[in-house]
Amino acid sequence: MSRTRLLGAAMLLALASTAHASSFVVTTDTVVRGVAASTNATSDASSSLRDDKIVRAARDDAASFVASQGAIRGVKLESAFAHIRQQAPTLQASDAQLAQAILAI
Known part of the structure; x- marks a missing residue:
């Protein structure tokens, strides 16, 4: 070569x-x-809602939601999602991210 x-x-x-x-x-x-x-996004949601009673009450529903990969959606969790999105309208987080943030509290 x-x-x-x-x-x-x-x-x-x-x-x-x-x-x-x-x-x-x-x-x-x-x-x-x-x-x-x-x-x-998860840490922002968890730090600002740490003392919120609605969010804290949704922990069990959030655990079910995460464990079932979104198949189980409890009433308290739906209420917490609506409450979080009302309190922080600019937060761009999915339901899964919010559920994980609720569990992290």
């Missing part, structure tokens, strides 16, 4: 490994940002 071909193959290999590493970094950064946003 000529030196030119060897040099070309080495350059292609170097470029391919660089592209693979950078795509891994982008994927990892995206996943980490998503988890951080979810954690922030």
Whole structure:
């Protein structure tokens, strides 16, 4: 094999490994940002509603909701969801995130 071909193959290999590493970094950064946003929403909800009686009363329903992956939705939990969303209308959290926040209190 000529030196030119060897040099070309080495350059292609170097470029391919660089592209693979950078795509891994982008994927990892995206996943980490998503988890951080979810954690922030959960912690914001739990810290501001720690002493709320409606939310505290929904703990058992929240545990059932989380354990059943959303299949069991108790009356107290639905009331707590409505109350939380009324108190914090800009909070962008799913029902699952809110249930986890209620359990974290």
